[in-house]
Amino acid sequence: MGVNYLIIGWLGLVILSIVISASDIRNRIIPNRYCIAIFIIALLISSVPYQFTWGLKVVALMGLFVLLYCFRFWGGGDTKLSIAFLPAISEDYLLLFPAVIGLLGGVLALFYLLLGYFTDMDRVRNHGLPYGIPVCFSGLLCVAASF
Template identity: 35%
Template sequence: MNKWLVLWWLLLATISIYISYQDITKRTIPNKSCLLVAIVSIFISLEIQNSFDISYVLGIFLIGLFLFSLKIIAAGDIKLLASFFIAIKPQYAPMTLFIISLLGGFLGFSYYLKLKLFGRNCLINHGVPYGIPICIGCLFGIAASI
């Protein structure tokens, strides 16, 4: 593995920490952060010679928009997921989505328990910060792709 790939991955991990912090505290994922993830993902994709098909990432984005219209997922989560998936090889997409779903389910269940135990007042910002599972799952997917 090339040292540049490790540095690019570490940069993505650092950006992911910032995104997770923003999602926990403000329930928002900044557009500039998603753009930065997309740019770094493009560099990683070029370095690993991942011949990603733009229709693959566009498909993820369109499915996400459909889920957004049903109020299942937030728009920032969709942009973040599509940005990360630029650097994930298609054969690792199912594993990545499984990790995201598993972590997201655990996070959602823990928020549900907290809500039931302590009431609505314990949640400062309502909703689940799904950016955290997206970041962790996608970092695993990119690591596998490298």
């Protein structure tokens, strides 16, 4: 696949990630159509050799993401979004993906904790955290590293 298609696809992921992050901040909703678009672009630009060990790691990560949803750590949109990025992430960066999500999620939680301290903590607590932001950033980072 030509370099131009990879760049266009990655820019498409960047634009969608910005739209998703804005939607998550504003409404705490990640629309399914955006997750499907991320998944399709990830499939189209993927240069990942789909091997057995890659598949095992992807299944394990999908299980982790579903568990995070089951324990109400994050929402269904965050789970679908995380899974949508996986086809374009090479085996070398699969474990970095949730690690960066966790690190950036901690920074996001600290930011919202400080925001709640200086404003209204109940308002911040009732709205939840927009984890789509760390998911998108981590996904873009790991997809770019996978090229």
